[in-house]
Amino acid sequence: MAPIKIMAEKAAAAARSLALAETETKNSLLAALADSLRQNAAAVLAANRADVAAAEAGGLTKHMADRLSLNEARVEELARAVNQVADLPDPVGEISDEQTLSSGLLVRRLRIPLGLIAFICEARPGALVEAGALTIKTGNGLIVKCGKEMALTAAALNDVFNAAFQSLNLDPAAVTVLPTLDRDDLKEMLTLSETIDLVIPRGGEGLIRFVSENSRIPVLKHFKGVCHLYVDQGADQDQALELLINGKTQRPSTCNSLEALLVHQDEAAAFLPRAGAELVARGVTLKADPGAAKFLPRSEAAGEDDWGREFLDLTLAVKVVPNFEAALKHIADYGSNHTEVIATRDPDRANRFLRAVEAGCVMVNASSRLNDGGCLGLGAEIGISTTRLHAYGPMGLRELTTTRFIVTGQGHLRN
Amino acid sequence: MAPIKIMAEKAAAAARSLALAETETKNSLLAALADSLRQNAAAVLAANRADVAAAEAGGLTKHMADRLSLNEARVEELARAVNQVADLPDPVGEISDEQTLSSGLLVRRLRIPLGLIAFICEARPGALVEAGALTIKTGNGLIVKCGKEMALTAAALNDVFNAAFQSLNLDPAAVTVLPTLDRDDLKEMLTLSETIDLVIPRGGEGLIRFVSENSRIPVLKHFKGVCHLYVDQGADQDQALELLINGKTQRPSTCNSLEALLVHQDEAAAFLPRAGAELVARGVTLKADPGAAKFLPRSEAAGEDDWGREFLDLTLAVKVVPNFEAALKHIADYGSNHTEVIATRDPDRANRFLRAVEAGCVMVNASSRLNDGGCLGLGAEIGISTTRLHAYGPMGLRELTTTRFIVTGQGHLRN
Numbered sequence: 001m002a003p004i005k006i007m008a009e010k011a012a013a014a015a016r017s018l019a020l021a022e023t024e025t026k027n028s029l030l031a032a033l034a035d036s037l038r039q040n041a042a043a044v045l046a047a048n049r050a051d052v053a054a055a056e057a058g059g060l061t062k063h064m065a066d067r068l069s070l071n072e073a074r075v076e077e078l079a080r081a082v083n084q085v086a087d088l089p090d091p092v093g094e095i096s097d098e099q100t101l102s103s104g105l106l107v108r109r110l111r112i113p114l115g116l117i118a119f120i121c122e123a124r125p126g127a128l129v130e131a132g133a134l135t136i137k138t139g140n141g142l143i144v145k146c147g148k149e150m151a152l153t154a155a156a157l158n159d160v161f162n163a164a165f166q167s168l169n170l171d172p173a174a175v176t177v178l179p180t181l182d183r184d185d186l187k188e189m190l191t192l193s194e195t196i197d198l199v200i201p202r203g204g205e206g207l208i209r210f211v212s213e214n215s216r217i218p219v220l221k222h223f224k225g226v227c228h229l230y231v232d233q234g235a236d237q238d239q240a241l242e243l244l245i246n247g248k249t250q251r252p253s254t255c256n257s258l259e260a261l262l263v264h265q266d267e268a269a270a271f272l273p274r275a276g277a278e279l280v281a282r283g284v285t286l287k288a289d290p291g292a293a294k295f296l297p298r299s300e301a302a303g304e305d306d307w308g309r310e311f312l313d314l315t316l317a318v319k320v321v322p323n324f325e326a327a328l329k330h331i332a333d334y335g336s337n338h339t340e341v342i343a344t345r346d347p348d349r350a351n352r353f354l355r356a357v358e359a360g361c362v363m364v365n366a367s368s369r370l371n372d373g374g375c376l377g378l379g380a381e382i383g384i385s386t387t388r389l390h391a392y393g394p395m396g397l398r399e400l401t402t403t404r405f406i407v408t409g410q411g412h413l414r415n
Numbered sequence: 416m417a418p419i420k421i422m423a424e425k426a427a428a429a430a431r432s433l434a435l436a437e438t439e440t441k442n443s444l445l446a447a448l449a450d451s452l453r454q455n456a457a458a459v460l461a462a463n464r465a466d467v468a469a470a471e472a473g474g475l476t477k478h479m480a481d482r483l484s485l486n487e488a489r490v491e492e493l494a495r496a497v498n499q500v501a502d503l504p505d506p507v508g509e510i511s512d513e514q515t516l517s518s519g520l521l522v523r524r525l526r527i528p529l530g531l532i533a534f535i536c537e538a539r540p541g542a543l544v545e546a547g548a549l550t551i552k553t554g555n556g557l558i559v560k561c562g563k564e565m566a567l568t569a570a571a572l573n574d575v576f577n578a579a580f581q582s583l584n585l586d587p588a589a590v591t592v593l594p595t596l597d598r599d600d601l602k603e604m605l606t607l608s609e610t611i612d613l614v615i616p617r618g619g620e621g622l623i624r625f626v627s628e629n630s631r632i633p634v635l636k637h638f639k640g641v642c643h644l645y646v647d648q649g650a651d652q653d654q655a656l657e658l659l660i661n662g663k664t665q666r667p668s669t670c671n672s673l674e675a676l677l678v679h680q681d682e683a684a685a686f687l688p689r690a691g692a693e694l695v696a697r698g699v700t701l702k703a704d705p706g707a708a709k710f711l712p713r714s715e716a717a718g719e720d721d722w723g724r725e726f727l728d729l730t731l732a733v734k735v736v737p738n739f740e741a742a743l744k745h746i747a748d749y750g751s752n753h754t755e756v757i758a759t760r761d762p763d764r765a766n767r768f769l770r771a772v773e774a775g776c777v778m779v780n781a782s783s784r785l786n787d788g789g790c791l792g793l794g795a796e797i798g799i800s801t802t803r804l805h806a807y808g809p810m811g812l813r814e815l816t817t818t819r820f821i822v823t824g825q826g827h828l829r830n
Contacts, residue, residue, distance in 0.1 A: 006434060012594060016747075016773075020770065020771060033575050079689065093770075099792045101791075101792050103779060105785065105790075105791075107791050107792055110769065110770065112803075114803050115803060193627070197802075197803055197804065198804060212608070212631065213631060216627065216628060216632055218541055218802070218804045218805075236826070239825075239826035242826055243826065243828070246828040246829060250828075250829055263724065302564060327418070332431075350823070354525065354821040354823075355435065355508075355525065356435060356468070358431075359819065360819055360820060361819065361820040361821075361822060362819060362820070362821050362822070363821075363822040363823070364821075364822070364823045364824065365823065365824045365826055365827070366520060366822050366823065366824030366826075366827040367824075367828045369828070369829035370520065370822065370827060370828075370829050371493065371820070371822075372825075372829075375520075375819060375829060376516075376520075376522050376822065377514045377516050378521055381790045387612075387633070388527075388530060388612055388817045389529070389530050389612065389613060389817070390804045390805035390817075391634040391817075392817050392819050392820075393819060393820040394820070402803045402804070402805075402806075402807050403807065404774065404775055404776065404807050404808055405775060405776040405777070405786070405791060405807075405808040406769040406776075406777050406778075406779075407776060407777070407778040407779070407781050407785065407786075407791065408765070408769075408778070408779045408780065408781065409778065409779065409780045409781030409782075409785070410654075410780055411651070411654035411657055411658065411780055411781075412660040412780070412781040412782060412785060413657060413658070413782045413784070413785075414661060414665055414782050414784035414785050414790060415666075415788075
């Protein structure tokens with residue numbers, strides 16, 4: 001038996017115990033985790049500095065260095081996030097869909113953890129801590145595979161988790177941070193469908209594609225966020241402009257930022273010159289189709305591969321569409337099932353947009369940047385799913401659970 | 416582009432239209448399907464007779480022949496089942512989890528279809544009709560791959576579906592029954608993760624394993640049903656005996672039949688001799704551990720491979736356990752996450768059993784045979800899932816849908 005399989009089986013066994021833990025026990029564990037993080041901040045930060053130095057020597061992109069780097073404020077922020085997860089309601093143990101059939105048979109559903117979750121992250125120590133907190137709260141086990149860029153940080157965080165479990169005499173294998181794995185080990189882990197119930201990859205499109213193609217375990221993924229804002233005929237242009245600026249420039253490297261603007265032809269002459277000036281003033285490069293270019297003197301011509309493209313920086317594709325249907329069609333052709341927004345004053349088209357557009361989160365008159373578990377009232381999130389199975393859109397605590405049928409009879413038989 | 420890919424893309428496009436159909440339209444389509452089935456019964460039965468004859472010449476097992484064969488009564492039963500699906504509530508379009516955040520942002524979830532479902536069945540024409548009805552009701556598309564044993568029946572049923580769609584001027588590609596596929600075509604279909612959203616295999620363990628191992632599309636499966644009845648200390652023995660006889664003998668070839676009996680040692684001397692006599696009188700072969708064999712003179716010795724085995728016929732493994740914990744342990748070691756039953760009068764142990772036993776359906780004082788969408792109030796089922804992702808236990812209409820976030824603001828931004 002390979003080490004990875006043994007570690008996964010230990011984690012699964014620990015998860016079975018955590019699955020039956022009372023809410024108070026899990027909350028105490030989260031409090032201990034937050035304390036452990038604060039107490040061990042110096043060790044975590046030292047490890048992280050070493051990782052960052054090694055990564056910079058190896059030529060890390062600025063984007064990745066941002067995600068990898070921790071500092072005191074960020075560690076305190078993570079500790080507070082762990083405390084906040086403790087304050088959220090525990091979905092495990094909820095009873096729903098209670099039905100007493102005419103025969104007297106009582107049929108209910110009991111909410112239970114998913115089991116053991118494999119979390120695969122590249123250089124995201126914050127995501128690791130958050131994932132650990134969410135899985136503890138939901139009574140799941142977590143086995144984490146990190147990128148080699150954060151090997152030392154991951155080991156330090158493993159100590160942080162261990163200390164929290166040990167302070168309550170609980171089995172620390174329930175959160176197992178693996179040593180850095182090569183792709184062969186990762187492939188082996190992805191075959192352990194008897195032991196691991198779900199895989200959540202967080203990272204670049206290449207990683208997610210590798211995991212999806214090699215996994216025999218269900219994968220919850222988002223490949224990319226190609227988010228559109230459609231400015232409808234008769235939209236409030238001032239409001240639409242704010243949605244556009246916020247969606248494009250507030251944090252352009254994130255998956256819920258805007259990549260493309262679609263404007264109804266009747267709004268183009270008034271809206272686009274203003275929008276273009278505001279965006280260019282903020283450093284945004286505009287790639288326009290011929291219909292939009294007329295109103296955007298400082299734009300480049302958009303190429304076919306600019307539609308459906310995730311720029312992840314201050315670039316925006318812009319297109320003028322003849323009508324609402326053409327906007328729906330463009331989003332159907334180029335959207336990524338992540339976040340889609342309409343700016344409109346027409347309630348019928350707002351409802352049609354909400355119903356017909358295929359995405360995990362569809363918004364009317366709200367910024368795409370609000371598609372986030374925290375912003376949408378879930379309390380926290382472990383990721384944003386762009387596939388429809390099990391969870392679609394931001395995944396909070398409830399999405400880390402499932403239900404089983406529990407049935408109570410008085411000797412009920414089948415005839 | 417291979418034909419299978421083209422057919423799947425046509426089915427997906429038709430599914431996108433059906434996804435937006437009103438409930439009345441879908442119900443009219445189901446009524447037309449039931450009519451079409453009745454009107455074309457003679458053609459379906461003729462095709463089915465030819466399939467059965469060919470299969471018998473090729474040496475079909477009795478079990479498979481049972482599943483493959485249709486007759487007039489069975490076709491009428493299927494037509495009635497289609498009518499009943501029309502009468503069930505439509506989950507699509509339901510709004511849930513409505514929350515107005517303190518900022519005034521309105522966050523809701525809208526229930527939507529899953530998309531295009533690939534249904535892979537061996538020799539089960541009834542399952543094909545039921546799957547078609549359930550996917551129509553939920554606005555999903557269905558692409559069906561049947562075993563070669565039912566090639567002619569499948570073609571006749573494809574005509575039945577086509578006629579129903581055409582009578583309402585709807586795109587018949589939404590239910591596409593494929594010509595018989597070889598394993599290479601099937602493998603290719605299982606790579607179409609951009610087009611197909613879910614795979615549901617119905618058939619033997621070999622088929623389900625093949626699909627699971629080759630699919631890049633999420634698979635909802637049950638491998639097998641190894642269902643236990645545990646007779647607890649102090650259980651009502653008369654009631655437990657009825658649960659045992661019903662669970663084992665009512666239809667032993669099904670996945671929710673009992674395969675093993677666990678008896679608390681304090682009940683063994685009184686319960687097992689009666690149970691053994693009743694079961695042997697009904698033709699059941701008993702395979703007993705040494706503790707049970709003392710009370711079962713007409714039993715064989717159970718081998719290690721009889722625990723966790725799906726006999727699918729009139730055979731039962733029997734074991735005496737020292738206590739409740741040992742019963743839980745045995746089920747954890749040998750259960751298949753399908754259906755588990757306790758016969759008890761103790762409410763604490765009943766609750767612990769419901770909470771701690773890992774299965775999609777856990778029952779107290781009710782027959783394992785009742786784990787069925789119809790018997791549990793779902794109206795109908797497309798299968799029983801033994802994996803925890805997305806759906807666990809019997810899958811009815813709701814389990815063929817998912818939710819997306821729909822968010823309505825008044826220019827809400829992220830700060």
